[in-house]
Amino acid sequence: MKRYLPIILPLAIIKLTIQFFGNRNYGFHRDELLHLSVSEHLDWGFMEFPPFIGFLGKIAFWIFDYSLFGVRLFPTLAGVAILVLCCSIAKALGGRSKALLIAGICVLAFLPFYRNHTLFQPVAFDQFFWTLGFYFVIRWINSQNKKWLFFLGITLGLGLLNKYTMLVWAFGLLVGLFFHEKGKVYKNKWFYLSGLLALLIFLPNIIWQFQNDFPLLRHLQALNKNQLEAIGPWDFVLQQLELPFTLAVSLLGVYAFLFDNTLQKYRTVGVAALVIFGTLWILKSKAYYVYAIYPVLFAGGAVKIEALLAKKPVWTYIIAGIIVLPSLYFIPEATPVLPIRKFEKYWGLEENEEGRIELTGDYADMFGWEEQVKLVDSVYQSLPPEERNNCILWAENYGEAGALKILGKKYGLPNPISRHGSFWSWGYGNKEAAVWISLGNETPTVEQVFEEISLVKVIYHKYAIGEENGIPLYICRKPKIDIKTWWGDYEEHIFD
Numbered sequence: 001m002k003r004y005l006p007i008i009l010p011l012a013i014i015k016l017t018i019q020f021f022g023n024r025n026y027g028f029h030r031d032e033l034l035h036l037s038v039s040e041h042l043d044w045g046f047m048e049f050p051p052f053i054g055f056l057g058k059i060a061f062w063i064f065d066y067s068l069f070g071v072r073l074f075p076t077l078a079g080v081a082i083l084v085l086c087c088s089i090a091k092a093l094g095g096r097s098k099a100l101l102i103a104g105i106c107v108l109a110f111l112p113f114y115r116n117h118t119l120f121q122p123v124a125f126d127q128f129f130w131t132l133g134f135y136f137v138i139r140w141i142n143s144q145n146k147k148w149l150f151f152l153g154i155t156l157g158l159g160l161l162n163k164y165t166m167l168v169w170a171f172g173l174l175v176g177l178f179f180h181e182k183g184k185v186y187k188n189k190w191f192y193l194s195g196l197l198a199l200l201i202f203l204p205n206i207i208w209q210f211q212n213d214f215p216l217l218r219h220l221q222a223l224n225k226n227q228l229e230a231i232g233p234w235d236f237v238l239q240q241l242e243l244p245f246t247l248a249v250s251l252l253g254v255y256a257f258l259f260d261n262t263l264q265k266y267r268t269v270g271v272a273a274l275v276i277f278g279t280l281w282i283l284k285s286k287a288y289y290v291y292a293i294y295p296v297l298f299a300g301g302a303v304k305i306e307a308l309l310a311k312k313p314v315w316t317y318i319i320a321g322i323i324v325l326p327s328l329y330f331i332p333e334a335t336p337v338l339p340i341r342k343f344e345k346y347w348g349l350e351e352n353e354e355g356r357i358e359l360t361g362d363y364a365d366m367f368g369w370e371e372q373v374k375l376v377d378s379v380y381q382s383l384p385p386e387e388r389n390n391c392i393l394w395a396e397n398y399g400e401a402g403a404l405k406i407l408g409k410k411y412g413l414p415n416p417i418s419r420h421g422s423f424w425s426w427g428y429g430n431k432e433a434a435v436w437i438s439l440g441n442e443t444p445t446v447e448q449v450f451e452e453i454s455l456v457k458v459i460y461h462k463y464a465i466g467e468e469n470g471i472p473l474y475i476c477r478k479p480k481i482d483i484k485t486w487w488g489d490y491e492e493h494i495f496d
Contacts (some may be wrong), residue, residue: 001091004100008087011104012080015131019079022118022335023072026366032120033369033402036066040405045208045223047215047422047494052162053122060120066406075124078115082295083107085131089299092138093263095306098316102302102323103295109324110246110298112291114334115362122163123288129159130169130292134269137173138296141180141266146190153194157201163215165289166278169272174271180265196246212425222495224284231284239287245323247297253300260304269296289409336363340463357463369403370465372439375473376404377411379437379456392433394476396440398423399468404439424494431483438474451478 028036038046039057046054064070083104107113116123133155140148175187184332185191197212207214216238240247248268256263257270273293280290309315332338332346343349349357359367376393383391393408393416395401401418408416416439417429436452438446446453456473 001088004087004097005090007097007100007103008084011087011101011108012083015080015083015108016076018114018331018337019072019076019117019335021337023076024069025336025339026363026401027369028068028071028406029119029121029362029368030365030369030397030402032071032397033406034398034422035120035122036061036071037398037402037405040427041422043208044204044213045212047425048219049122050161050205052125053120056125057120066329066409071120072118075120076119078124078128079113082113082117082128082131085128085135086295086299088394089131089135089138089296090302091465092135092142093266093303095299095303098309098313099168099299099302099306102305102316102320103299105320105324106246106249106298106302107295109243109327110291111243111292111327111330112288113332114331116288116291118335119362125165126159126165127292127295129155129162129166131295133169134161134172134272134296137268138266140318141268146188149188149194150197150344151192153197154201156195160198160202161205165280165285165292168276168283168289169292171279172272172274172276173268175275176270179271180268193350217391219495220491231286233284235280236285236287236290239288243327244247245326246294248295249301249305249323250297251301252304253297253302256300256304257297262307263300263303266300269300273297286453298424313420331358336366350366351462355462356469359463359465361465364463364465365399365468368459368461368468369399369407371461372459372468373411373413373470375457375459376437376439377408377413379473379475380413383435387435390430390432390434392417392429392436394418394436394438394441395423396420396438396442396445396471397467400440400471419490419494421494424487424490428483428487431479436476436479438472438476440468441474446476447472447482449479449481450476451480452476 020192034048035053036057038054039061042051042054042058044051049215057071059465060071064073086103086107090099095103106265113127133152136148136152136155140152156166156170159165159169177183254270254273257266257273258264273296276293277290304318306316309319332343339347344357349359351357363375380391380393381389391414393404393414395404395416395418398418398420401416401420401423404413404416417423417427454475456475459471459473461469
């Protein structure tokens with residue numbers, strides 16, 4: 001690979017630089033606040049996802065505290081690794097310098113990756129594990145060396161600890177392997193030992209699911225009801241068409257893996273990609289779930305392009321330009337490289353009648369948290385010392401609770417409670433508390449629980465997402481119901 005460093009290194013630096021500017025702007029996303037919150041309650045699983053993101057959050061805290069840039073460095077490094085792996089796969093497929101260039105350019109041009117590799121979420125690491133797994137499969141096909149099967153098993157196990165969609169990847173690969181030398185690998189004992197290794201790595205989470213009555217199933221049910229049912233039958237496919245140039249390279253990659261004489265021995269990869277895509281489509285998954293198969297397809301397509309243009313190498317650079325140049329304008333929409341005022345001008349945003357700016361969901365979800373925490377802190381500090389020492393902070397959703405938990409540390413705020421998701425599993429704190437500060441809970445909810453409620457303020461924010469705009473802040477006293485019973489009865493609604 002050393003001879004190809006002059007190609008890979010500049011591409012990796014470009015990727016790292018763009019993400020660097022995106023990582024430092026705006027604030028934490030609500031999902032990031034949740035992922036950092038679970039890192040303070042390390043376990044072998046959480047209500048919404050497996051434990052890997054929690055462990056990474058703890059490492060991020062040890063190294064960077066809760067620095068926005070430091071936390072986001074982890075998905076960024078995963079994104080850079082994906083670019084390097086994509087180029088490495090192209091080389092393993094027999095590609096040379098121009099194939100590696102096209103492969104890396106495709107990763108740079110694929111706009112969703114900028115968003116995925118900015119936010120501290122399992123998505124970036126899911127894409128990394130899928131790409132790494134395909135790399136090991138291809139290395140095994142090339143050498144038949146059993147060590148690649150063991151590396152594959154470790155990758156599968158760690159990937160499952162990160163995101164359960166790794167099961168779909170594994171299913172696609174298992175089908176695809178039937179098309180390599182007529183399924184010869186299924187007679188290989190090392191293949192099963194590799195699978196056993198993956199199972200052993202994943203086993204603690206399986207045990208945790210048993211011990212906690214499989215919250216995964218409840219979460220999937222709620223996800224399907226609240227989000228996936230609204231996805232139309234063609235939405236999944238149509239969203240893949242939004243980036244036609246990188247899509248063309250990936251489709252060429254599928255064709256090459258299935259039918260090209262040079263790459264046909266890697267038919268396993270092409271079949272796996274089709275099975276994965278079809279499975280996720282049938283399951284009405286979100287479009288971004290399938291983005292993890294693109295790097296290996298970019299590599300296959302790049303190798304094919306290099307072969308087609310072997311006698312006209314200058315066209316390789318022209319195609320590289322065609323792929324990447326149209327994406328450059330849209331990078332500020334994918335990752336916040338521009339300060340918010342400049343982004344307003346760039347995207348032509350104007351204030352509405354309420355004086356608000358309507359940002360995209362992800363960007364809007366990065367605003368408002370700091371202001372909420374500051375206001376809660378001002379109310380908390382205004383309490384008499386005896387009440388301050390016997391106070392509960394009660395947030396309506398995991399974003400508000402995560403903000404109080406993570407951003408509230410610099411103010412010395414106590415840990416909040418919330419009945420939303422994993423926060424519910426961490427309990428209701430002191431049910432005998434003299435005063436509760438309620439953030440985001442609507443009037444009927446607080447009236448159900450307390451005899452005395454006092455509205456402090458309704459919180460508005462110019463950029464925050466709609467559900468975090470116009471939220472009430474109450475001071476509450478004298479619970480009129482049993483807190484323990486009220487908390488336990490809410491279990492079936494924690495994913496609402």
